[in-house]
Amino acid sequence: MKVLFATPPCQGLSSVGKNKVQKHFEVDRRNFLILEVFDFIDKLDLDYVLIENVPRFLKMYFPYEGKLLLLSDILKSRYGERFDMSFDVLNARNYGISQSRPRAIIKLWKKNLSWKNPDIEPEIPLSEAIGYLPSLKNGERSNIKWHYVPKIRSGIAEALAHTATGRSAMQNEVYYPKKENGDRISGFHNTYKRMSWDEPAPARTTYSGSVSSHNNVHPGRLMKDGTYSDARVLSLLETFIVSSISPDIVFPEKTSDTFIRTIIGEAIPPKMLEKICYPSGGDEFGK
Numbered sequence: 001m002k003v004l005f006a007t008p009p010c011q012g013l014s015s016v017g018k019n020k021v022q023k024h025f026e027v028d029r030r031n032f033l034i035l036e037v038f039d040f041i042d043k044l045d046l047d048y049v050l051i052e053n054v055p056r057f058l059k060m061y062f063p064y065e066g067k068l069l070l071l072s073d074i075l076k077s078r079y080g081e082r083f084d085m086s087f088d089v090l091n092a093r094n095y096g097i098s099q100s101r102p103r104a105i106i107k108l109w110k111k112n113l114s115w116k117n118p119d120i121e122p123e124i125p126l127s128e129a130i131g132y133l134p135s136l137k138n139g140e141r142s143n144i145k146w147h148y149v150p151k152i153r154s155g156i157a158e159a160l161a162h163t164a165t166g167r168s169a170m171q172n173e174v175y176y177p178k179k180e181n182g183d184r185i186s187g188f189h190n191t192y193k194r195m196s197w198d199e200p201a202p203a204r205t206t207y208s209g210s211v212s213s214h215n216n217v218h219p220g221r222l223m224k225d226g227t228y229s230d231a232r233v234l235s236l237l238e239t240f241i242v243s244s245i246s247p248d249i250v251f252p253e254k255t256s257d258t259f260i261r262t263i264i265g266e267a268i269p270p271k272m273l274e275k276i277c278y279p280s281g282g283d284e285f286g287k
Helices: 022-026 029-043 055-059 071-079 154-161 236-242 257-266 270-277
Strands: 003-006 048-053 061-064 067-070 083-091 102-110
Touching: 003 029, 029 048, 029 061, 029 071, 048 270, 055 071, 055 083, 055 102, 061 071, 067 071, 071 083, 071 102, 102 270, 236 257
Parallel strands: 003 048
Antiparallel strands: 048 102, 061 067, 083 102
């Protein structure tokens, strides 16, 4: 069995597409890497091809034979007689992963084979996924492997302590994020925002280690004094859990936490990929 996995970058491409000229695509060669996948499909006798990317990848237009076409149209035209195909947006939250992570999934398989999508599974809320782990104070390091968090400015931590589960500190009238000079910080409604216990985590991006980025703050627990615990981002352990990564993973020595968070933000959750490749849970690809 021969399988090709392709995850080309999509920088510089436009979802508007048809009002762009060819020159737009020539600025960055990375925009053409998806087209280089065709060389592998042409030269190798592949049984299955999986192309994975961000959801808007399916709406982008690519230069092909003097035209700008959707990738689905290019693939159908070029390989429609050889492969069956599907073009879907699948979300990790539907496949046993406590994270909302939609991905564009393009599948090609030989006409004599089959490749179904995995069955939808019940969502796993954060309360079930990470609720058993102990709280962490600002900058605290526990005795549990990977369960520690970076320290943030005390003023930001105070604002988050007065922010309820599922809400943003930007909405607070008194305890709101401030600059070091005391001025109110401006930003989007989903920055400095706590997650919700009753939902999967929002998508873990390359900036998951920053409370000022989107939807990154731990849900927190209401305490007796009226404030909320865990004024922090998810620990690396919690990030591993909601990304279906084993806490026993080993990284090269001196690998920074920032780099680990970056590669997690760039990757598809491994359990999601496993479910796509082995949708029935067995050891036979595509079934």
